Amino acid sequence: MSLKDTYNSKNSGTFSAKEDLWARRFPENPDASELILAVMPEDYSASRIAGAVEDCDAHLLNLNVTRLQTERGQMIVDLRVNHADSSNVARSLERYGYEVLDFGINELSGAETERARNRADEILRILNL
Numbered sequence: 001m002s003l004k005d006t007y008n009s010k011n012s013g014t015f016s017a018k019e020d021l022w023a024r025r026f027p028e029n030p031d032a033s034e035l036i037l038a039v040m041p042e043d044y045s046a047s048r049i050a051g052a053v054e055d056c057d058a059h060l061l062n063l064n065v066t067r068l069q070t071e072r073g074q075m076i077v078d079l080r081v082n083h084a085d086s087s088n089v090a091r092s093l094e095r096y097g098y099e100v101l102d103f104g105i106n107e108l109s110g111a112e113t114e115r116a117r118n119r120a121d122e123i124l125r126i127l128n129l
Helices: 021-025 046-054 087-095 110-127
Strands: 006-009 013-016 033-039 060-069 075-081 099-103
Touching: 033 087, 046 060, 046 075, 046 087, 087 099
Parallel strands: none
Antiparallel strands: 006 013, 033 075, 033 099, 060 075
């Protein structure tokens, strides 16, 4: 393995950069969801996309410009945000003029659904005081 394929960490020793590249760039996050945008190259602005995401109190975890294009010549941009339901983010991006091709909603497990239900019940109890 050549030097350019490894990196040294003071805490962990030497790792293969190629082996865990995917894991470093896309760490598991059960609360994250993905969106796919189509945007004309002259209208692409990463800061504007990030602003549209942050308008929904979400964080942009990943923004990847792919080499794919639509028939109209639009670039395909993949996003990952820290909300399990990215429908609000999709609406915000559309308000900013971006075309949202697809967005995902991560399904909650039974325990996570129960925890969310309990939190909602607690909030309602506080509001009723």
